[in-house]
Amino acid sequence: QVQLVESGGGLVQAGGSLRLSCAASGRTFSSYATGWFRQAPGKEREVVAAIRRTGGGTYYADSVKGRFTISRDNIKLTVYLQMSSLKPEDTGVYYCAADPFFQVIVGGTATPGYWGQGTQVTVST
DSSP states (O other): OOEEEEEEEEEEEETTEEEEEEEEETTTGGGGGEEEEEEEETTEEEEEEOOOOOOOOOOETTTTTTTTEEEEEEETTTEEEEEOOOOOGOEEEEEEEEEEEEHHHHHHOOSSSSSEEEEEEEOOO
């Protein structure tokens, strides 16, 4: 089992940057693929980035490719999302999720098993 706590959200102007962190508990963290999801007001939750257990493979939604970078530190039990060139449409609540299977994070056919409480990101014009 793993518990996830996000931090790093806030208010930023368009074109700015933020780094989100997701701190995990549990010695088996390296057994889980992890991902960042976001939910904008009035929209469904969507996956924006994901990373394999060892960090050897990543996935990005088309809308964030080239602007967001996901990484993880299995010693610090933390996953990061570096967000640059932020746009107003990046606004939403960002959630960290974990699941033993990378395809569950990116595939959308099942719900990841573990979620954080979310952190708000607001990008102003």
